Amino acid sequence: MYRQKSFENDRATIYLVPTPIGNLSEMSERALNILKSVHYIAAEDTRNTVKLCNHFNIQAKLISHHEHNLQVAIPKIMGLLEAGENVAIVSDAGYPAISDPGYEVVKEAIRQNYNVVPISGCNACLDALVVSGIAPQPFMFYGFLSHDNKTKKKELESLKNQTVTIVFYEAPHRIKKTLTIMLDILGDRQMALCRELTKKHEEIIRGSISEILEIVDELKGEMVIVMEGAKEVVEEEVFDTSIKEHVQEFVDKGMSAKDAIKEVAKIRKINKNKVYEEYHKK
Numbered sequence: 001m002y003r004q005k006s007f008e009n010d011r012a013t014i015y016l017v018p019t020p021i022g023n024l025s026e027m028s029e030r031a032l033n034i035l036k037s038v039h040y041i042a043a044e045d046t047r048n049t050v051k052l053c054n055h056f057n058i059q060a061k062l063i064s065h066h067e068h069n070l071q072v073a074i075p076k077i078m079g080l081l082e083a084g085e086n087v088a089i090v091s092d093a094g095y096p097a098i099s100d101p102g103y104e105v106v107k108e109a110i111r112q113n114y115n116v117v118p119i120s121g122c123n124a125c126l127d128a129l130v131v132s133g134i135a136p137q138p139f140m141f142y143g144f145l146s147h148d149n150k151t152k153k154k155e156l157e158s159l160k161n162q163t164v165t166i167v168f169y170e171a172p173h174r175i176k177k178t179l180t181i182m183l184d185i186l187g188d189r190q191m192a193l194c195r196e197l198t199k200k201h202e203e204i205i206r207g208s209i210s211e212i213l214e215i216v217d218e219l220k221g222e223m224v225i226v227m228e229g230a231k232e233v234v235e236e237e238v239f240d241t242s243i244k245e246h247v248q249e250f251v252d253k254g255m256s257a258k259d260a261i262k263e264v265a266k267i268r269k270i271n272k273n274k275v276y277e278e279y280h281k282k
Contacts, residue, residue, distance in 0.1 A: 002110070006117050012081040014109045015088045016102060017041075018095040018121030019052060021222075022199035031119050032056055035088055040080055042073065044091045044101050052090075065089065066101050074105050081114045095123045099143040099169050124197055125167050128224035132165075132192035133206050135229070139165040145178060152178065156185040161230050168225040175223055176216045182227070183209045184271055189228040196221035239268065243278040 006013070015034045020026045035041060035058045042065035043049035049062055065073040080087050089096045089105065096102030109116050125141050142159070145152045145168060159166060170178050175193075182189075186209070193205045193212050201221065205212055239246065243264060250260035261279060265272035 002113060004115055006115050009115065011113065011115050012084055013086045013115035013117050014077070014081070014105065015086065015117050015119055016096045016106070017088045017090050017119045018123060019049075019090050019093055021093045021122050021124050021127070021197055022202075024052075024055060026122055026198060027052075027056065028119070028121050031121055032058075034119055035060060035090075038086045038088045040077075040085055041088045041090060042077055042105070044096075048092045049090055060088070065105065070101075070104050074108050077105055078108060078112060081109065081112070093122070093124075095121065098123060098125060098141070122198070124169070124194075124222070124224050127197045128192065128194035128204075128226050129165070129167055131194065131204050132226035134165050134190065134192055134226050136165065139167060141167045144169050147174070149177065149181065153181055153185060156182060160186050163229040163231075165229050166227045168227065170223050170225055172220050172223060175219065176213070178225075179209055179213050179216060182225075183213065184273055186227070186230075187271075191228060192226040193219070194224040194226065195219060197224065237268065243268070243275055244281070247275065247279045 015038065017031050017034055019031070035053070035056070038060050041049065041053070041058075041060045041062050043062050044066045046062040046064055052058070053060065053062070063073070063076065065077065077087055089102050091100035091102065094100065097106060106116050129136050129139060140162060145155050168178075172195075188208050188210050190207070191209055191212065193216075194203075195205075196202050199221070203219075205215070205219075241249070246264045246268070247257070247260045250263055251257055255263070257279070261272055261275045265275045268275070
């Protein structure tokens with residue numbers, strides 16, 4: 001056990017400093033004071049952070065800290081702490097370690113008994129959650145699903161019986177495919193799609209997955225999905241025959257394959273697309 005009394009020791013400190021997700025006026029006075037007090041800021045992308053520093057006249061030296069250089073960045077940051085330097089960690093926008101770099105360096109700083117101090121501020125997940133109209137508690141923050149659709153389907157299958165609200169992040173070029181897969185696996189639930197939060201073109205779209213899919217092609221910008229939880233956990237009935245065999249039984253009785261697929265989907269209480277795929281699988 002290790003008890004960190006953040007302001008009652010003389011150990012060096014890592015500050016986790018959230019930065020605006022779109023509106024620079026949301027930069028807090030405390031966050032600015034921290035960034036102006038440290039000599040080093042570890043940034044996800046120094047090209048983005050230098051714009052923030054220039055805007056607020058922050059003089060700290062920027063060092064690179066992102067998911068692809070952790071083996072170099074973390075020892076460098078630990079070296080600064082060992083030398084007695086406090087270091088601020090920032091991501092491109094929002095809260096470090098929330099689907100952004102930060103967790104690994106926090107874990108190592110804790111292991112070496114340095115202070116890790118959070119600074120309150122911007123977070124897209126919470127912004128979206130409280131305006132969604134979906135029950136805000138309990139909720140699960142999942143972040144980004146896999147870019148690979150096969151893996152994404154497995155992830156959603158593991159989540160489909162969760163009764164809590166789930167918050168996802170998604171990129172605009174993947175949003176249509178992701179919502180299509182969600183509709184297939186989760187069913188037509190209520191959701192909110194929050195895009196461009198805190199920016200000029202902020203929009204919160206509330207409705208069913210199928211309704212939002214109708215307009216998704218016209219949407220741009222960074223997106224947060226707030227998804228309603230499952231109404232209840234439904235255990236699938238166990239059948240003696242496979243889906244393909246079940247469909248074939250009805251076909252053998254003279255039913256068309258299309259109608260047989262619908263009937264099996266109804267009996268098994270599963271999506272007809274899943275039945276179609278299983279039946280036509282070679």
